[in-house]
Amino acid sequence: MTHLFDKAISKRKHLLSSNTNALRLIDGLGDGVADHFLETYADRWVISTRTDQIHPQLKAWLKEQNRSIYWKQLHQSQKTSPSHYAGDPVPEPFLARENGVNYKVSFQAGYSQGIFLDQRENRQQVRELCTESTTVLNTFAYTGAFSVCAALGGATTTTLDLSQPYLDWAKENFHANQLDPSQHYFCKGDTFHWLKRFARQGRLFDGIILDPPTFSRDQKGKVFRAEKDYHSLVELAMQCLAPNGWILASTNCHKMNLREFQTEALTSTRRAVQVTINSMPEEYTGEQYLKSLWLRPS
Ligand SMILES: C[S@@+](CC[C@H](N)C(=O)[O-])C[C@H]1O[C@@H](n2cnc3c(N)ncnc32)[C@H](O)[C@@H]1O
Secondary structure, eight states: OHHHHHHHHHHTGGGOSSSOOEEEEEEGGGGTOTTEEEEEETTEEEEEESSSSOOHHHHHHHHHTOSOEEEEETTOSSOOOOEEEESSOOOSSEEEEETTEEEEEOSSSSSSOSOOGGGHHHHHHHHHHOOTTOEEEESSOTTTHHHHHHHHTTOEEEEEESOHHHHHHHHHHHHTTTOOGGGSEEEESOHHHHHHHHHHHTOOEEEEEEOOOSEEEOTTOOEEEHHHHHHHHHHHHHTTEEEEEEEEEEEOOTTOOHHHHHHHHHTTOOSOEEEEEEOOOTTOOSOOOOEEEEEEEO
């Protein structure tokens, strides 16, 4: 079985370069090993498993690799940072690169490492769509990876997240790419509240990015479930969209397939909307869990 792992890596060799050193290397059943996923971040590896133990053959193969490896258990109820598994512990934080863009990565900052690698193509597309006159609102922004790409494309960005530490991390990602965060906007707070506020103020954006958690509860206890409530988010975003604008709507909600997501996202819109579907990056050979729609109301 170990040859499967070498094969998985060599299948992805063409995607790795001095411009891109962060990538999924093994994608579960897509590479013949269910429930196991391997990602590289500038040569440091994270193995993620839905199981309590790493598959014995993968374990043996990992031990032979002679590099820094961390282990993340995906089914844990307490979502903690990956634990050190093999090789030298990694000095933290460090920079990883994707399409020539730098991102600060940390294996000790919590459950996620600072960048969701499955959004690579959407990030690149955002960058290509932007010019110096574009304004982009990145909601649920996490560490601002989409904002950095939009800003590198020339856009003026507004980065919105509930978490101040993530907004600070986003500013560090701007600095890591020679972008001045003081030329951009950073808003702490709830996306739903801010979208309503922007709509009231008549503030419009040429591009809006929606990538919410599958489930969340706001301070007043109001629940958002992607499979039932995504349309309300799209509707609010439409009210803040400039003429000829676009919305990138993404979800990794397992309870909807792509068609159901499209139906849910557009349930309450009365406008004609041109929809383009983006598939996952090519190294995601397993489950196509990330669904992405580019929406352009006419
Ligand atoms: C899945 S991550 C988004 C990933 C991000 N789009 C990216 O590609 O890097 C979810 C983020 O949403 C933020 N968040 C959760 N609920 C929120 C809300 N109601 N308003 C604003 N941000 C929220 C969390 O703090 C977290 O950073």
